[in-house]
Amino acid sequence: MTVRRIDAGAGSVATIGTGLLDKAQDVLASPSGRFLLVSSPGSAPAAARLRRALSGSLLADLSIDDREESKTLETVKRIADAAIEAGLRRDDAFVAVGGGVVSDIVGFAAAIVLRGVDWNAVPTTTGSMTDAAIGGKTGVDTPAGKNLLGAFHPPRTILIDATALETLPERDYRAGLVEGFKAAWIADEALAERAEKRIASLLAREPEAVLDLISGAVAVKAAIVSQDPREGDRRRLLNFGHTLGHAFEAAGGYRALKHGEAVAWGIRGALWLSRRRAGLAEAEAERVRTALERLGPFPAPERQRSALAPFLARDKKATAKGLAGVLLERIGRARVEEAIPIEEWLEAAATVRI
């Protein structure tokens, strides 16, 4: 199978294929040639393959918990302290192996230790391959909210190996595909059509179908991020489904729903807003709903107004004017609408069919 290389913007290159974990020494980048591996229990099989491929070049081999609860500044400090203890120099590089929690933590540690060293992302989940590891945002949560502390610090390389998905639990696998579809729906109609037609192959984890969706999603995100590395209008398109999604996720205490599941419900709400405000045709909205149903079933979200409202009001993208939303005009084309009233978001949440 061919290896694809995609410029992922801001100095990142994504290398996508099968069996790349075993050739990591040819893909990952470190100015000194030395690496600090950070993995999680869930990414143990991929980490074992990397350990063999990088043997002799590992300065440290660290493990972190990959649950959202461990996405704290304390975990970042623990990684940084261990790296310094191991003799980290400015020309060494981290390798983050795992899902989005691992890349968020390790990328942030790399951003601040010695005021910044290089890092590489090796995503091992559908969610991190299609979204979390791309774009340079790193960060941790605080009691006040998700990703409130962090840095823009893109990885030098992103190694995506479809074989890493073989051991991913089914629920994580399906939830992560939502982010891949999201990328297609906002910016690539042809990709959306191919992926919708091949949902059975995607759910069967057939490498060709999986790599097509992942490559397409990476390309969509890379194109957007390279035009808008920080947080202007273009980049906000990637938040399709995320405004309500974050509220659903928070209202469930970050335990009831996986991130991708919450985004799936958030997209359902955003479709209602898109029908009302952006002229999305009912037939297209129904295509998206059908695909989401086939990717599920997902656990039902908390939809109580009183549970959701505080999280919408406190969204870090909220301005004095209201809360911006990403609306679909048609499949493959989205736009940002400023200042949608919180009341309307709550109405959208209530329309979500469970």
Place this chain on the structure above:
Amino acid sequence: MTVRRIDAGAGSVATIGTGLLDKAQDVLASPSGRFLLVSSPGSAPAAARLRRALSGSLLADLSIDDREESKTLETVKRIADAAIEAGLRRDDAFVAVGGGVVSDIVGFAAAIVLRGVDWNAVPTTTGSMTDAAIGGKTGVDTPAGKNLLGAFHPPRTILIDATALETLPERDYRAGLVEGFKAAWIADEALAERAEKRIASLLAREPEAVLDLISGAVAVKAAIVSQDPREGDRRRLLNFGHTLGHAFEAAGGYRALKHGEAVAWGIRGALWLSRRRAGLAEAEAERVRTALERLGPFPAPERQRSALAPFLARDKKATAKGLAGVLLERIGRARVEEAIPIEEWLEAAATVRI
């Protein structure tokens, strides 16, 4: 007295004069017009003046301890949490009022909260006016060493008001002048000559002499930093006196010596290396020593080899080849020499006349 504006590189502008604290609303920058003030007990008089000048625009008014011991990630988190609690948005800006510890902490908090918001530096010590607040380096210490965690995040504006120095304790005042002289010695012979001639006026805190040295030092640092925002050869020139200085400071547990005092002793050691390796004339070395004596007397440093050696070996700028040093070829001209053996550094430390 005229107000000077100096482009301090990387998007920073330094505004230098007398009485500027009372006109802060015309000098400090915030996209939203809202500010979060962070001050220390030592900067209380300046903070009170800023509070009046910015009244009606303050979103938060926080206080931190300005001792080196509080330069930790925990303090940064406390500032960030308080800012979020106060309702911080991405278009708000911090104002750090105090010495280098305050600007290091607040600049780092501004770098990571919401993945980066603007900040302003209002240095209130000679050390932070001439050095710490300029150049964009922010950071905190860990048990393994100083400034091991941090970010490059330059303040939008640096407000330097000579009247803020009126209440600075004598020892801090003198220690901080060392950084101003250091800037002159490495890159501005005319400034060095003026400052050496006017040491009595400087020690009497005469605004004209003080502002001349501060403006000159800011210009030197800004010129170097704008050519080399991160840590290449040019920027390393600013470390003149700092390699041994850091070791003296660490060996004293960061309590025995103020930073500028440790740098003064470090410069003494660097003069010996410069005589030996860079052809510095004895008459010029003696000029520097004389000036340092008049800025002192400074407490004697720990000079035991066994006390200094571990800190030199662990210096974060150490490479496999050794430890680079900044040598003076003549007053106003310095260069970096790579890989000076630790043994030779220890010899230099031993030559320091107390």
